[in-house]
Amino acid sequence: MRFLTAGESHGPQLTGIVEGLPSQLPLSLEDINPWLKKRQGGYGRGRRMIIETDSVEFASGVRAGRTTGAPLTLVIQNTDYRNWTEIMNPAPGGEPRKKALTAARPGHADLSGGIKYAHKDLRDVLERASARETAMRVAVGAIAHKLLSFFGVQSVAYVAGMAGVWSPQPFDWSLVEQVEASPVRMTDLQTEAEVIRRIDAAKAAGDTLGGIIEARFRGVVPGLGSQMHWDQKLDGRIAQMAMSIPAIKGVEIGTGFDNAMKPGSEVHDAIYWDEARGYYRQTNRAGGTEGGMSTGEELVVRAALKPIATLMKPLPTVDVVTHAAADAARERSDTTAVPAASVILEALVGIVLAQVYLEKFGGDTLDELVERVERYKARVLAY
Ligand SMILES: Cc1cc2nc3c(=O)[nH]c(=O)nc-3n(C[C@H](O)[C@H](O)[C@H](O)COP(=O)(O)O)c2cc1C
Numbered sequence: 001m002r003f004l005t006a007g008e009s010h011g012p013q014l015t016g017i018v019e020g021l022p023s024q025l026p027l028s029l030e031d032i033n034p035w036l037k038k039r040q041g042g043y044g045r046g047r048r049m050i051i052e053t054d055s056v057e058f059a060s061g062v063r064a065g066r067t068t069g070a071p072l073t074l075v076i077q078n079t080d081y082r083n084w085t086e087i088m089n090p091a092p093g094g095e096p097r098k099k100a101l102t103a104a105r106p107g108h109a110d111l112s113g114g115i116k117y118a119h120k121d122l123r124d125v126l127e128r129a130s131a132r133e134t135a136m137r138v139a140v141g142a143i144a145h146k147l148l149s150f151f152g153v154q155s156v157a158y159v160a161g162m163a164g165v166w167s168p169q170p171f172d173w174s175l176v177e178q179v180e181a182s183p184v185r186m187t188d189l190q191t192e193a194e195v196i197r198r199i200d201a202a203k204a205a206g207d208t209l210g211g212i213i214e215a216r217f218r219g220v221v222p223g224l225g226s227q228m229h230w231d232q233k234l235d236g237r238i239a240q241m242a243m244s245i246p247a248i249k250g251v252e253i254g255t256g257f258d259n260a261m262k263p264g265s266e267v268h269d270a271i272y273w274d275e276a277r278g279y280y281r282q283t284n285r286a287g288g289t290e291g292g293m294s295t296g297e298e299l300v301v302r303a304a305l306k307p308i309a310t311l312m313k314p315l316p317t318v319d320v321v322t323h324a325a326a327d328a329a330r331e332r333s334d335t336t337a338v339p340a341a342s343v344i345l346e347a348l349v350g351i352v353l354a355q356v357y358l359e360k361f362g363g364d365t366l367d368e369l370v371e372r373v374e375r376y377k378a379r380v381l382a383y
Helices: 029-040 079-083 110-117 123-129 133-149 173-181 189-204 234-243 338-361 366-382
Strands: 002-006 013-019 056-060 072-077 154-162 211-218 248-253 271-274 278-281 299-305 316-318 325-327
Touching (some): 002 133, 013 133, 029 133, 029 338, 110 123, 133 154, 133 338, 154 173, 154 338, 234 248, 234 299, 234 338, 338 366
Antiparallel strands (some): 013 072, 056 072, 154 211, 211 299, 248 299, 271 278, 316 325
16 A cells, blocks of 8 residues: 655645555545544644644545545645635746745754755745645545554554653553543643643743654554565554654654663563463563564554744744845744644554555455455464
């Protein structure tokens, strides 16, 4: 399964094309739109997310609520486009450009992208670099999750810590509802209240915040990915996908960074077997992968999100037209996007998992795939 997205932040629409899905996968807008709503949410978002009510349309590949096996085209309209038709107009002319951005914003793609693509209006860079693109990737991820549901895979995403506060409550699957109801997607109500207070304070001070997010998957079969080649390793593929989310600057599987400071005897997960469960571990510090393959234990992906780069008290920068010192441009912006980023992480790791399931089990129809996964599960138990 491969996919491509296109579209600018303030252009008419985001487009996604997904290829390689099996036919007969039940699929409706209700499988995707709740994910888009979750991505838009979270305490600390800016005005843009009030303007948009993301919803997806199918433009190909789905008929009568099922995939046909043809490339699937997804469209998300940008409601805000109506305010930007002149600025985003593709027709020649339009000089001097309206809303041209020439003061490169530190922490953004502006300066490197301007140099690379020879733009002096840095809007040509930011429009595509914007995290708005992740709306379409989350839509693709929602489809991946629909597929994974037929293999018995369940997932969740939450915020482990943000605004300088860690949740004292370790994640437990009984807390899923609490996380889904939390405006900051945290496991502990007291921490949630403190984080909200800190977000309000940061906003009032013109500052921004980052945090640590986690996505978990249970029900994943062992042996997905491969130890054979570097680009087939599951942990490597997950890290690449996670790191491609804007503002994510650190990724770990399990307790990767903590493990690095401990002796091996306190890190590696002993292996056990019993008739009912087959092979299992009592600990999961490895986070669900060993040797580039899934172990069958819970897959735990953790990522660090830097604070939002656009500051209302802007940092010094340089105007790329005049080379004069300038204040960084203040594009409308979030105070924090940590809760939303956790949803994006969950959706996108789901894409990698769907890909490795499809690679291992193949099949043109959903039935073929499910049958092969079930046969493999029986083989794993008997091993
Ligand atoms: C869901 C989400 C929303 C974001 N919203 C903003 C925003 O409103 N303002 C901003 O400056 N950065 C925002 N970012 C982060 C920037 O897109 C990102 O930092 C920037 O494109 C530079 O890329 P890099 O941080 O990956 O190097 C957001 C990121 C995510 C994941």
